[in-house]
Amino acid sequence: MTESIEASVDLKTLERDERLARMRHSAAHVLAEAMVGLIPEAELGFGPPTDVGFYYDFRLPRALTNDDLLVLERNMKRSIKRNHHFLMERIERDEASTYWGNQPFKLELLSELEDENITQCSHSDFVDLCRGGHVNHTGEIPPFKLISIAGAYWKGDENNPQMQRVYGALFETREELEEWEKQREEAQRRDHRKLGRELELFTFSEDIGQGIPLFLPKGEVIRNLMESFVRQQQEDAGYQHVWTGHLVKKSLYERSGHMQNYESSMFPPLVDGETEFFLKPMNCPSHMTLFNATAHSYRDLPLRFAEFATLYRYEKSGELSGLTRVRSLTQDDAHIFCLPEQVQQEFSNSLELIKNTLETYGFSDYRVALSLPDSAGKYIDAPELWEAAIQALRNAMEASGLEYVEEEGEAAFYGPKADFIAKDVLGREWQLSTIQVDFIQPGRLGCVYVGEDGQDHTPVMLHRAVTGSTERFLGVLIEHFNGAFPLWLSPVQVVVIPIADRHHSYANSVQAKLKSEGFRVDVDLRSERMGAKIRLAQLQKIPYMLIVGDKEAEANSVSLRVRGSSSAETQDLGETQIDELLTRLLNERESRDIGP
Ligand SMILES: [Zn+2]
Numbered sequence: 001m002t003e004s005i006e007a008s009v010d011l012k013t014l015e016r017d018e019r020l021a022r023m024r025h026s027a028a029h030v031l032a033e034a035m036v037g038l039i040p041e042a043e044l045g046f047g048p049p050t051d052v053g054f055y056y057d058f059r060l061p062r063a064l065t066n067d068d069l070l071v072l073e074r075n076m077k078r079s080i081k082r083n084h085h086f087l088m089e090r091i092e093r094d095e096a097s098t099y100w101g102n103q104p105f106k107l108e109l110l111s112e113l114e115d116e117n118i119t120q121c122s123h124s125d126f127v128d129l130c131r132g133g134h135v136n137h138t139g140e141i142p143p144f145k146l147i148s149i150a151g152a153y154w155k156g157d158e159n160n161p162q163m164q165r166v167y168g169a170l171f172e173t174r175e176e177l178e179e180w181e182k183q184r185e186e187a188q189r190r191d192h193r194k195l196g197r198e199l200e201l202f203t204f205s206e207d208i209g210q211g212i213p214l215f216l217p218k219g220e221v222i223r224n225l226m227e228s229f230v231r232q233q234q235e236d237a238g239y240q241h242v243w244t245g246h247l248v249k250k251s252l253y254e255r256s257g258h259m260q261n262y263e264s265s266m267f268p269p270l271v272d273g274e275t276e277f278f279l280k281p282m283n284c285p286s287h288m289t290l291f292n293a294t295a296h297s298y299r300d301l302p303l304r305f306a307e308f309a310t311l312y313r314y315e316k317s318g319e320l321s322g323l324t325r326v327r328s329l330t331q332d333d334a335h336i337f338c339l340p341e342q343v344q345q346e347f348s349n350s351l352e353l354i355k356n357t358l359e360t361y362g363f364s365d366y367r368v369a370l371s372l373p374d375s376a377g378k379y380i381d382a383p384e385l386w387e388a389a390i391q392a393l394r395n396a397m398e399a400s401g402l403e404y405v406e407e408e409g410e411a412a413f414y415g416p417k418a419d420f421i422a423k424d425v426l427g428r429e430w431q432l433s434t435i436q437v438d439f440i441q442p443g444r445l446g447c448v449y450v451g452e453d454g455q456d457h458t459p460v461m462l463h464r465a466v467t468g469s470t471e472r473f474l475g476v477l478i479e480h481f482n483g484a485f486p487l488w489l490s491p492v493q494v495v496v497i498p499i500a501d502r503h504h505s506y507a508n509s510v511q512a513k514l515k516s517e518g519f520r521v522d523v524d525l526r527s528e529r530m531g532a533k534i535r536l537a538q539l540q541k542i543p544y545m546l547i548v549g550d551k552e553a554e555a556n557s558v559s560l561r562v563r564g565s566s567s568a569e570t571q572d573l574g575e576t577q578i579d580e581l582l583t584r585l586l587n588e589r590e591s592r593d594i595g596p
């Protein structure tokens, strides 16, 4: 038997991530083996490990079915039982070309390899072109499950052939795998695309175009409330709101550097004679232009411009996904122009604003990634400014008491930044808010203030977004709350349910009373049974149901039902006086209570 060029490894001695990566990578080999067993004409793409398992891309003469997954899984388990060793070998290009002669994707991968890096791995009688990183034998592959089939372009490029991708989940123990499966089912139940449809929040239309969400009345209520909440906090924190429209001339983006760095994320220009306009992909150059519209002294700083701006970004159609990846997005964007010595305070204030906002929405578990330049300092053309800023950011982070990690080499070209990564109720992480310090762009666009010395100076600029984009944040919120929004955010906060026709006028008077306090209240006047009306209100996840009949009409009260913490059940709180109800609603709305 040939000697493997890959050393045998004691898995127990490896870090968990490394161990899992080897197991997942090895499982992908076994999946490819099973596929060739099932469909001998299969053309193999590649099969990397993922965060939860592995996948493999294939071009196949027919579409795979869920039954195929079962067969593949069975065949994989058989191969795993046989403890086949993984054998890595270096081979000559000629030999490899002959071997992969009828596998076009493998030939393409082969052509991209240097001669000395051509290695293959075999187990049983299956061979794959591979760089290495396996377990010793198939018997070391732990519990796994094939979970889905998806379409994917070869190498993710839509000009390339379409492949079929088989996804697997793999964890070290059966318990971990089952836990992951449970969580996945819960995530599917909460999928914001599904809930968005059921709750009539938003829609997409082929007539409008991919990646452009359309908000139905109930969705727009929520959007508006989310924005008002941030707007109010910004006003309290000394921001000024501005508006800069949708189109910007190309020449501005040439000066700001966006044409060089960002063009692939922009839609093609609109042309008017000699002038090219772009749909705005970000606000920074527009806000700097606004800054330049008036003269500034050091006494005017910090100056904080905020805007809820709809931006347009070119995303490949294959990468669009519900509200979380769209082509038109509304950013709660702000730019703070300040003196170098104000960076720390402004950064602290932004941290505070973001922290308040995330916690109001119930994201209490989050961490901050502080991205710094690498120590080689390749970004730096004003090293003493950067050094001071990095120290200011560290001080602000320490003072905030937030958990943070420093990531060297991850800074933007114009300065260090802090990204907020929040965990939702299912433990999934979302990158939401961001604060970035910018030493470069204000100078490029000629932003100046007159300093104490009477000379012109360039301000430092902070870019800052609280929820990131309203669309994406709403998508995350829908799943986080499972569609059962807290009272202050619910599109319909209260439904009044009359028991019989003769109670309609009392029901209407209850509605009018609550509406006069600014609540969003429906009355269900349909001639349905009460049980059916309650069920509909539950499906719509309305926080409060007020049932009114003879007794309630007489006593100026309601029979109160409250949506439970899991929205399927309701809690019956019995007869409640209108005034008592009103106090409860007002308190809950005012405090933006998110409930149990
Ligand atoms: Zn391999």
Ligand SMILES: [Zn+2]
Binding pocket: 282, 283, 284, 335, 463, 464
């Ligand atoms: Zn910006």
